[in-house]
Amino acid sequence: MKKIAVFTGTRAEYGLLYPLLKKLEQQSELRLQLIVSGMHLSPQFGETWRTIEDDGFTIDAKVEMLLASDTSCGVAKSMGVGVLGFADALERLQPDCLVILGDRYEALAIAQVAAVMRVPIAHLHGGELTEGAYDDPIRHAITKLSHFHFVASEEYRLRVIQMGEDPEHVWNVGALGIENICTVPRVPLSTINQKFQTDLKHPFFLVTYHPVTAGNEDSEGTFRNLLSAIDEFPDHQVLLTYPNADNGGHRLIHLLEQYASERTNRVFAVPSLGMQCYLSAVEHCAAVVGNSSSGVIEVPSLKTPTVNIGVRQKGRLAAASVIHSGTTRETIRAAIEEALAPRAKQVAEACENPYGSGETSARIVDILRNEQPPGAKRFHDMSEPHEE
Template identity: 50%
Template sequence: MTHKRKICIVTGTRAEYGLLYWLMKEVSADADMHLQVVATGTHLSPEFGLTYQQIEADGFTIDAKVEMLLSSDSPIGITKSIGLGVIGFADTLQRLRPDILVLLGDRFEILAAAQAAMVARVPIAHISGGETTEGAFDEAIRHAVTKLAQWHFVAAEPYRKRVVQMGEAPERVFNSGAPGLDHLANLSWLDRSRLEKDMGITLGKPLFLVTYHPVTLSEASPVVAMNELLTALDQFPEATVIFTYPNADTGGRMLIDRINAWASLHPDRARAFVSLGHQHYLSLMREADVIIGNSSSGISEAPALRKATVNLGNRQKGRLKATSVIDAMETAADITDAIKKALSGEFRRNLANTVSLYGVGNASAKIKEILKTVPLRVLKSFFDIKHEY
């Protein structure tokens, strides 16, 4: 009997699951592969919506749940969560014995899984390496996981070159494009009336979709920036504003409190959601007039939908940005000006010319085919490039 290659995919947040969804579908449908799913992080937290239930509702079997998230978003709490994650993943990898562990991105849950896999000698395939986000410690985690991984799937050519620059051999680095864009070709889109019914609010115009995460390397409290954002939103009393909660990063709970307080003051035109799921989130993005905040979805998916993004602060600093992205400082005046620009006739007319910088929406199929054949080895050599100092 031919051995089915066991591909273990780890997901720790709703957003990351949305990016991995089509790869999970590809692997599960392949007769030569066996999908293993590990849910961890906010998926298992009532506070963040118990989103592991969405994974199961989508038809996937969760092979392991790694509890690691403490009810604290302080630096000490996050650090202890990483430690619990390493312990939990050690047990999980021992039990599941995957052939390849697939990790996406740069969150602390992923760092815990990568550390356990390194010691367990499980080869790691890392998705979305080589990117830069200078305002968050995600930057350091992403590059650390790159050095722990054997195989790399990047979203754009500059990122491929950066991974090679970090000493990863070119034959182990693949420019697959961003898997999140696969939704755009495969999603069952929800129209505006269905969204209004499901969300319990009339989606007036302009429609703002807002996601703001803590900037984890900033010395300032994230509440300061959130207050500036909310002050800017006050300048658009006619707008419908849909918030999605921040991730479980340092300071995230303080932001949730401010979001809920602002939404409660504007019940006729604002809603805040713990998690929308990728179908509702992307359908809402397609209907929105402006995407506001510092989420990577405003940098990757929104331009592919030719939607205007107002990108706040330094969290996404260093990422490739399409012409549809407007950078704004985290002051009410600058955010207000950026939103006005995004709503202007001239800017909206130019959105039709937006070019996606992160592929064309077939990343998951590419990644799956490569995972079928790559050697199952952990030993790798450092790749030196010629330097000029």
């Protein structure tokens, strides 16, 4: 029986992986092994490993790696701690393939270990660009360490091939998040209020802002501008979710908690909504505001306008419903006003999402079941002919 290990280090990544995990679990000839680390194990970020178990999955390895410090040095040291734990986990589990989604430092840590221990890697969401985060080079590094590539668009497939990967091992399967939108039932706003002790009513903004880890954008300054801009819409409530565990994230959490505590009847801060409540909140809200990848990749399929702030997602394909904003209070306010205009909702209802239409996990599972990794990777030169 082929053992397929899947790594998850964040709530958002787990939400995207959920349909793939379910499909893998159903395969009689495949054995799912789940490796959980990073933010999942942190009380500050909601100990979301409990959600994974509540969803019925068995966690085969928990690897602690997050240190208290969120400085660049602290993050680098967290990676080192992760490498030690991942080596033990992979040595014990002996998987035939390791599935990694995305571009975070936790993923790079386990990818390094898998490469050295000769565990073939299947990488999801390669070939993308996010110029405002150091995730960009991390994503490309994982691509070069991987044997199988499951990308979310044709443009990204070609980019992975451009990086020297064998075209026969690069598949455009679309984004897993779109499959969740097609299959996960939504819940009413009352359910969200009951679960998180909020008092949301219509209309409200769903806001998630992550630290910018590359480029010149001042994350704290931009976040302050975002909060100030939101104050200019007093008729709208605000649902704030915590940022990722990136450099400077602790300071942003302090700011959002302070902001919410000073506006108790209007602003609600939640560490993690979970996939079902997040997708439901997107459908209920007036606009998604911030700089998360979900605002660009998944939200357009839910027919809700997105205000994408700053450079973190710069370079990523985006649907027409995504409104790009600068980082000043004035530009953010103007972008929110545009998102609230009737035309923005019309565009959101009519636009096509470039990240596919679902059925992604079945294609990935079929390939993992039938494909064998090459004995040794070779660099594919672009001058070599290949079939499209």
